[in-house]
Amino acid sequence: MTKTMLIDTTRCTACRGCQIACKQWNDLPAEKTINQGTYQNPFRLSAYTWTLVQMREVQHQGQFYWSFLKRQCMHCLHPACVSACPVGAMHQTPTGPVLYNDARCIGCRYCMTACPFRMPRFEWDKRLGHIRKCHFCFDRQAEGLEPACVKTCAAGALEFGEREEMIALAEARLRARPERYLQHVYGKEEGGGTNVLILSVLPFEYLGLPTLSGKPLPELEDTLAPFEYLGVPTLGTEPVTQLNDDLARYGTPSIAVGVAAILAGMQWYGRRRAQAKEPAAPVPAAKEPKP
Amino acid sequence: MTTWRAQLRRSLTISWSEVLVLLVLAALTALGLGVAVVRFMRGLGATTSMTDAYPWGIWISFDVFVVPFSAGAFTLAAVVYLLNDERYHVLVPPVVLAGLLGYAMVCAVLLADLGLPHRFYNIIAFLNPESFMFEISWCVMLYTIVLLLEFSPVILERLGWEGPHRLVRSFTIVFVSAGIILSSLHQSSLGSMWLLLQAKLHALWWTPILPLLFLLTAVAGGLCMVIFVSVLAAKAFHRPVRTHLLANLGRAVAGFLVLYGLLKLLDLVVAGELGLLFTGSTLSLLFWAEILLGIVLPVTILSQPKLRETCSGLLWGSIAGLLGLALNRGNVSMFAIWRPRGTIYTPHWMEVAILVGAVAAAVLVFALAARLLPMMLGPAGAEEHGA
Numbered sequence: 001m002t003k004t005m006l007i008d009t010t011r012c013t014a015c016r017g018c019q020i021a022c023k024q025w026n027d028l029p030a031e032k033t034i035n036q037g038t039y040q041n042p043f044r045l046s047a048y049t050w051t052l053v054q055m056r057e058v059q060h061q062g063q064f065y066w067s068f069l070k071r072q073c074m075h076c077l078h079p080a081c082v083s084a085c086p087v088g089a090m091h092q093t094p095t096g097p098v099l100y101n102d103a104r105c106i107g108c109r110y111c112m113t114a115c116p117f118r119m120p121r122f123e124w125d126k127r128l129g130h131i132r133k134c135h136f137c138f139d140r141q142a143e144g145l146e147p148a149c150v151k152t153c154a155a156g157a158l159e160f161g162e163r164e165e166m167i168a169l170a171e172a173r174l175r176a177r178p179e180r181y182l183q184h185v186y187g188k189e190e191g192g193g194t195n196v197l198i199l200s201v202l203p204f205e206y207l208g209l210p211t212l213s214g215k216p217l218p219e220l221e222d223t224l225a226p227f228e229y230l231g232v233p234t235l236g237t238e239p240v241t242q243l244n245d246d247l248a249r250y251g252t253p254s255i256a257v258g259v260a261a262i263l264a265g266m267q268w269y270g271r272r273r274a275q276a277k278e279p280a281a282p283v284p285a286a287k288e289p290k291p
Numbered sequence: 292m293t294t295w296r297a298q299l300r301r302s303l304t305i306s307w308s309e310v311l312v313l314l315v316l317a318a319l320t321a322l323g324l325g326v327a328v329v330r331f332m333r334g335l336g337a338t339t340s341m342t343d344a345y346p347w348g349i350w351i352s353f354d355v356f357v358v359p360f361s362a363g364a365f366t367l368a369a370v371v372y373l374l375n376d377e378r379y380h381v382l383v384p385p386v387v388l389a390g391l392l393g394y395a396m397v398c399a400v401l402l403a404d405l406g407l408p409h410r411f412y413n414i415i416a417f418l419n420p421e422s423f424m425f426e427i428s429w430c431v432m433l434y435t436i437v438l439l440l441e442f443s444p445v446i447l448e449r450l451g452w453e454g455p456h457r458l459v460r461s462f463t464i465v466f467v468s469a470g471i472i473l474s475s476l477h478q479s480s481l482g483s484m485w486l487l488l489q490a491k492l493h494a495l496w497w498t499p500i501l502p503l504l505f506l507l508t509a510v511a512g513g514l515c516m517v518i519f520v521s522v523l524a525a526k527a528f529h530r531p532v533r534t535h536l537l538a539n540l541g542r543a544v545a546g547f548l549v550l551y552g553l554l555k556l557l558d559l560v561v562a563g564e565l566g567l568l569f570t571g572s573t574l575s576l577l578f579w580a581e582i583l584l585g586i587v588l589p590v591t592i593l594s595q596p597k598l599r600e601t602c603s604g605l606l607w608g609s610i611a612g613l614l615g616l617a618l619n620r621g622n623v624s625m626f627a628i629w630r631p632r633g634t635i636y637t638p639h640w641m642e643v644a645i646l647v648g649a650v651a652a653a654v655l656v657f658a659l660a661a662r663l664l665p666m667m668l669g670p671a672g673a674e675e676h677g678a
Contacts, residue, residue, distance in 0.1 A: 044631075046343065080487045086425035087417040106413050107406020110424045112346035116490035118631070121343045122406060124336030129406045191490070208631070210490045233490035233629050241421075243499055244486045248421045251483070251502070252476060259475045263373055263468050270375030 002096035018149035025148035047132035078239030081111035097136035192239030323648010344634035362513025364390025365474035430477030478509035515612035585615015
């Protein structure tokens, strides 16, 4: 079974120790940042920042919320990046982590385009850039340790364990403190399920996550500059990769065979037509104005 | 032998205005190549406007447009070789060359687009059959070879190499068939590529029948390209415009576009997304623009015999069809994809320069080929005839 991380945003204090632990364990450089009018820092994920406490100020049902959400690769059960990658550089280990093979990648960045969470990031500053993203501390996991961010979390906002255990823990928390949580475990079903589960008091649309409803909330306007795009992307419960994989497996060969059959038919028809015309061959083809 | 020499001499006499055009094309090509060197030296971040929010820029949009543009080669080949309709044979060589140059452009631009271009061969070494990017890259490679083979008789004939010429000719039907199968896969897989973006691509464009829609628009767009290239080449190199033949293709374009429009409408009805058409958002307006430019306008022009039998009717009908195709591919590959708030992408001048260089190089090669391989365009000054 797969390993899963549970993020309880109601417990997070935004100390950002997880960001530091991630940088330390993975030897990632600090980034020069600029003030964007929020404590969120660095402002966005990058090839050098694999996890980030996203901070949003939200008004919901007449109440003010300062919401903190640790963003990182969701390690989907059915990762779009893995289906997308033409060379199999993106791959999934049996225990869950979605990993990236430096030596195979050709830098086409289809994984970045395909990921519904926009987690793969590219080393734009390098002459030969690679894709970078959270790898779920697969190296620590292999030694029986939890990811560095979980280890360091002082507020108890991060838990790590078997997926079933984490789902059970999350649901237990929802039952124990119903007033504290929206009654939904994000990641249990979204896109076929993810190995990062999230609990929140706010609807997940506010957190900028693709949701099952994709309903645009009146207060929310995620803009697609320069074109507007209300709300957040919609993510069904079926695996995001289902249609793609089925089509690749069965569609491609069917198209090849089908087209070949049509071609054979057309050739047969063409020959028949040519034969039918044969007797009239000596007559120079006259102009044939189409009806 | 003397006729060969005379032909060559005639093909080498050239007017000053033509020299000027060729020089400008050569200069733009050189600029594009120079910028490409800078791009490979300094990397994608320094030479493009792409970011993590816009991991794909105009290069990809260009590619997904040029591939269906180049589909003219396979649709025309299907008509000629498989329906055994020899009348269209005169149209084939310039169209196949245009398709070949289109694919060459795509290969060049794709190489510039790769973050790790020195590892491009990994696409052959490591396969993930579930990736439509894998299918696309294989189809690009194989179909480019097929187009080379399809065009080679013109060159072999010119060189007077009888043996190879006869050999290639005898296998024509094989690689024409291979080209049609590869093209069907390639054009549809360009649509399949966006299926993974169900969450991110706007519902007006995302549909499970994207591969079918992409294939249909490729056939219609490819036929538009046949008309466009044939008319322009005839005008530029003083050959008669074969209006009757092209009008037949124009009628087929109108038919395919009507079918495409109906499918698109049906898809929105079935998905219950008709309401999205009337939200008045910028994206819905873009959708309408695409429908008007890419379906309504070309169908209006090309469905009327009076208009499609004229040179300008053919030209404008095909241009409208191609612009609509370009807008559709631009919408799918760029505008209708969800991005984080406040991010914007304006192409870097170097991205544009590389595209301009690629197009200039293709036009330059086409112009030179028209000079050095005059038989490519058929006999000069010949009257239009149906046979």
